[in-house]
Amino acid sequence: MLCVADILSELLSWAPPAIAWDRDNIGLLVGRRDASVSRVLLCLDVTPEVVSEAVREEAELIIAHHPIIFHPLKALRTDETRGAMLAELLRRNINVIALHTNADATRHGLNHILAQSLGLQEIEALDPVKGHLRVLSLRIRRSEGETIVLPALAGAEEQVEYDCRVIEDDWMRIDLRAPSWRTAEMRRKFGLRLADIPHSFSEYRIEDGLPDYGIGSIGTLPQEMKVQTFLASVKHALACRMLRVSPYRKDDTIRRIAVCSGAGSSCIPTAIAAGADALVTGDLTHHVFLDYQRAILLVDAGHYETEHLFIGLCAARLESAVFENNEKIDILQARTNTNPIWFE
Ligand SMILES: [Zn+2]
Incomplete structure (x- = not known):
């Protein structure tokens, strides 16, 4: 049977801890790594009602x-909500x-x-993660570089960006660009293939951002749209009861x-600097609206409303994961509505 650690490592290979906010608290927060898991419940927030749902559904x-x-x-x-909830999770062995x-x-x-759900195209990170781009430089004889390494890169499941050039005495250098959390695995894989072949690796950091990773996203609508039409589509896409928006003129387009x-x-400042006409987000205050x-x-x-897509996203990720021995888990999406704000 799968255990918590198997699922955690699958999830963290998709959403690496290295890119989390440094004051965040992610990973396994309650329970133990070696606990067996057959049923998983996905939610936005853990509330007492979600814990009851996990108990009813026998999710570990x-x-x-x-x-x-x-x-x-x-x-x-245990006479306070959070403490009682943590005690209940521990008592029921729920991780x-x-x-x-x-x-x-x-x-x-x-x-x-979130950007895709609003119909945006050419989506990229709004504020690309910095400090995590590495160049893994492989020095190898030209003949073996061309017959072993370059074909392996061309056939790799996950595309790797690289440059190569011939250097002195018929040796070549292949510079692979990869996020910091992938280079150890790349060295290991190439190290196995090249076990009896002379080669060496060096690694260095470059300051460019990682274009696919970052807080926020930016993209373009297929065509200019009236603000009013766009707002209606946001409401529909995110199932919002209402939107709070900056003042705009009836004919404004974005x-x-x-x-x-x-x-x-x-x-907001990054979105303005990137030339965005609008920013869709949550939790904005009176003064923020006023200032911008x-x-x-x-x-x-x-x-x-801007985060509940997490549940479906995480479900899709786990459904497509291939675990050792093709082990399967039941993936449940919480039915408890955990939105702490009602609109009357
Ligand atoms: Zn949040």
């Missing part, structure tokens, strides 16, 4: 977007994993699918759109 693992433990716990009191800003910022992560799931006020009303159209669709 909850995967949530928001960390159940975020601020340091100074007490664990909890959080995938938070790492799932927001990863390639094809939450921000990317095309380039930035998105940031959850609370995105910190993305002439610079960009702000669309506050709600924190929950």
Whole structure:
């Protein structure tokens, strides 16, 4: 049977911890790595109702977007909601994993699918992750580089960007560009193929951002759209009861759109600098609307509404995962509505 560690490593290979916000709290937050798992419940927030649902559904693992433990716990009191919930999870042997800003910022992560759900095209990261791009430089004889390494790169499942050139005495250098969390595995794989062949690796960091990874996304609508039409499509796509928006004129049109799931006020200057006509996000305050009303159209669709796509995204990721021995798990999407805000 699969265990928590198998599922965790699959999820973290998709949403690497290296790109999470440095003050975030992600990974396995309750339970143990070696616990067996046959049923998983996915949710945005762990609430007492979600815990009851996990108990009813006999799920051994909850995967949530928001960390159940975020601020340091100074007490664990079972006469308070969070303490009682943690005690219940431990009593019932239910494990909890959080995938938070790492799932927001990863390639094809939450921000990317949020942009896709609004019909945007040519989607890229709004603020590409910096400090994680590496060049893995392989020095090898030209003959073996051309017959072994280059064909392997051309046939690789996951595309790798590289340059190659011939250097002194018929040796060649192949420079592979990859995120920091992939280079150890690449060295290991090439090391196995090249076990009896003279070669050497060196690795260095480059400062460019990783284009597919980052907080927020930006893209373009297929054509210019009236603001009013765009807002109606946002409401429909994200199942919003209402939107809070900056003042606009009836004939205003937009095309380039930035998105940031959850609370995105910190993305506003980047969205403006990237030439966005509008930013779709959540949790904007009166003063934020006031300060930026002439610079960009702000669309506050709600924190929950811009993030609930996480559940389907995570389900799709787990459904397509191939575990050892083709082991399977049941993937359940929480039916409990955890939106803490109602509109009356
Ligand atoms: Zn959030």
